[in-house]
Structure formats: C-alpha cells, structure tokens
Amino acid sequence: MDIRGDTLLQLFIGILTIAVLGAVFLVVPPAEGLGDYVRLAFFHIPVAWVSVLAFLMSAWWAAAYLRKGSQRVDALSAGSAKIGLIFVLLATVSGAIFSKMTWGAYWNWDPRQTTIFVLLLIYGAYLTLRSAIPGAERRARVTAVYALFSFLTVPFLVFIIPRLYFSLHPSPVINGSGSIDMDPVMLAVLLAALLDATLIYFWLLFRGVRRQLPPAKRQEESA
C-alpha cells in the first residue's frame, strides 16, 4: 500500500473508532441483567476476536513460509503473533474485569477464559522460541513449525473445552440454533467494533512489516 492509501486507511480507522466509541457510550442501551457493564463487551469481544484471528493468520503465514521460504511471510507470521499477544492480554484483562463486575470473581476457568489463556500461553511460547533460536533462516523455519503444531489445539479449544467446564459466559451472538439473538442496535455497534479492531490489526501488522524489511527486500518479495 502506498503512503496516500495508508493515510486514508488511518483516517478511516480514526473516524470509525470515534464513531464506535460514541455509539457505545451514547447509543447502546443498558442490557437486561448486565446494565451499563455491557459497554465493556464492545471492547472485550473485538479484542478477543482479533486474538483468535491473529493466531489463525500467524499459522497461515507460517504454512506459507514453509512452502515458499519468503522472508516477508515470516515477518507477517511473527508480526501477527506479536500483535496477537497484545490483543490476547487486553482480552484477558478486560474479560477478568467483566467477570468480576458481573459474576463476582476475576477468574473461574470458564471455557472461554481457558481458551483465551491457552492462546496466551501459545503466543508466549512462540515468541520465547523466536528469541531463543539463533540464525534468521532457522528461526523462521522452527517457529513456523511450532505455529502450525500449536494450531492442532484448535479443535480441542473449540469442541472439547466447553464440555469439560461449566460456563457462565453469555451465549454467543450467533447461538447454537444458528439464529442471531441480540438487540439490533447492539448488533450493529458490535459489528462496527469488530470491523474497527480487525482493521487496526491489519494496519499495525502491515505497517510493522513494512518498517522491518528494507525497501529493496520488500520490492523483491512482492514481485
């Protein structure tokens, strides 16, 4: 993306962020049973979503690295994990605060708390491994293998953990019967917040990779 495109994207993200914040505090009605605490969900759900998205993208680019050996996709995979770690920390902290305000305890190993914690461990392990392997090429290869190997936990996180632990978490936006069970205003604001967080993730990621790779290498890689 050129400088003009980047500036336009920044502008759009800025406007969208302000609009989402305004809607969360001025438009969204208090929720039944949760009251004004529900406003925290419009921060917590998008950061949790990006935590998972960054994990999937990191594994995707890890697979691309093993196929092509491109330095750029390795930088994307590592960058995605770094941003994912920040988002998963935000999701963990915001989730713990929400849990304390609504259920009276910061942590109770609810299935989604467990999932997000496992994700936190994976990001931490991936970045620790990255800092422990000398040599750029071996580091890229080894961490790509680990990113894909740790991705094997996904079926467990999605299908097994919810059966092992009782959950207090509210039903997902799209529930078990496949229908959408949410106030239309809340749903619209939530979707906008999800788009905003996703755009922030991609913007941070590509900006970081652009700064990391020298211009000649970038042109060579994108050709």
Next chain:
Amino acid sequence: MHVSIFQGIKLVFGKELTAGLRFRAAWAAMFMFALTTLACVSMAMQGGGLDPRLLAALLWVILFFASMAGADRVFADEDTAGTLLALQVYGPAQAVLLGKMLYTFFLLLVLAVFITPLFLMFMDCTVTAPLVLAGTIFLGTWGIAAAGTLIAALTTGASIHSGLFSILMLPVILPVFLPAIFLTTGAFGGDVQLSYLGGMGIYDLILTLGASVLFDYLWFEE
C-alpha cells in the same frame, strides 16, 4: 542398502535404548525427579485423605514435569555429541522421528509404571477403575511422547534450554493433560466418562501425524 521404514524405526529405537541404558543420565534425572516430587508432596500432605481430583492432578503434574526432565534431550544429546549430522545423512527422517518417539513413549511408560504404584502407596489412594487408569496412562504418555519428540527437535540449538521445553510443551499438551486428569479422577473413585479416552486417542493420533508431517521441514533444512 535399502532399509524399510519399520526396520529404520527399530534400528533408531535400539540405538536410543542402548545409548540410554549405557549413559543413564536421562533415565536417572526423570526417575529421581519423579521420586523427589512425590516424596515432597506426600510429606507435605502427611499421607492420604485427599480429594480424587486433587490426587489425579498431582499424579499428572508429577508425570508431566518428570518427563520434561528427560524427554527434552533426544535431539540435543545428538547435537552435543556431534552425531546429529551423521543421523541426518544416513537416517530417513520418518524413521528417526518415529524411532525416537517410540523410545520416548517406552521411557515414559516405564516411568509411569515405576511412579504410579509408589504414588498410590504414599498417597493412600484407592483405584476403583484400574483399566481406565491404565488406558489413561497409556494415552497420556503417548501424547507427551508425540509432542515431546517434535518439540525436542525444535529446541535443538536454542540459545536457552532451561524451561524452554516446558514452555513450548504445555499449551500443546493441555488437550491430553486435562482429559487425563478427568479420567484419573474417575479411576480414583469419581465419575468415569469413557468418551474422554476416545478424545485423547484421537488427539494423540493428530499429534503424531502433525509431528510426522512437520518434522520433514526441520530435517531437510536447506
């Protein structure tokens, strides 16, 4: 000379077993770690009277961390001794991986056979479903061996060793670790949900296949 994959696995397993029995450091570290931890726990708890769930968690924590004390060396020792390159030249990748995995599995099973009766004795624990306990230990150690062998290959040549193996292992092995604790709780007198055994078996297979596919990328580095 053409060697089939099964012969290759057998040869690598034999080599590992011979080297392990000759030098014994990995065996001694694992067994002594397990025994020391069990003694500490038993002394602190002054014998028995614990909830089955807590007992199950303690048994698996001892098994998991004791395995970390020995299973992380399967490739690092070859690297230190300078034999890794020879193995890369003469050994087919899959035979090396599966041979070492089988050896680690065998090592962990022997460890479990050694420490579990001692655990039951020291903790005054009654087993109400011995077959479930045996099946859980079998599948649990298989999972640790499958993940541990690939992760041992990953950490070869890393600038830090202490703790790295455990850090990388825990998130990957949790899908084995947690159902193993649930099933062991059942074997110690709680509710037994046999479907978890199937889940553990499937995840073990996924780990083994995943390790097998990904190992080629480490073995055939350009």
